Amino acid sequence: MKFSKRITVGTLLAALVLVAAAFFVAYPGGRGLVGDFRLVRVGDRTYQLDDTRQPENQLGNQGAVVRIGWDEHRILVKRLASPTLDTPWSNEAGWVVIDLDRGVVSPTMTGAEIQKRPDVAGIVTYSPDSAYERGHRW
Helix, strand or coil: CCCCCHHHHHHHHHHHHHHHHHHHHHHHCCCCEEEEEEEEECCCEEEEECCCCCCCCCHCCCEEEEEEECCCCEEEECCCCCCCCCCCCCCCCCEEEEEECEEEECCCCHHHHCCHHHHHHCCECCHHHHHHHHHHCC
16 A cells, blocks of 8 residues: 555644644643642733632632642642632632642631641742742643
8 A cells, every 4th residue: 555745744744733732722731739739820920829620720710829839738828819809719818728638728817827837837838930840741
């Protein structure tokens, strides 16, 4: 069986386009931190935390990340107030602890309140730029 170069090249290009399209559809964007959470760059220097298990990514809509750190059990994030106030997922500015083992998010806390939590005392926090660089692509 003989194949023409034109058909072979066309078939390979079509396959490459399909693979590239599948990558952009399946790739969630941002950088993975721990568990199903990703740090996503939204603007020039604005970052949000997205939970890829939730299609609506409600946690990502809760204000820009100011500081963030994590270990294998928890994410510690300081965020700005949500720009979408008066919504079910709006929040105040402050610190939040995401317990990955239990799948729960703490209420927003002040810096003084977060210092009283021994479970997050050893978590090093980073600027969003630095945390983004530390994250993994998948």
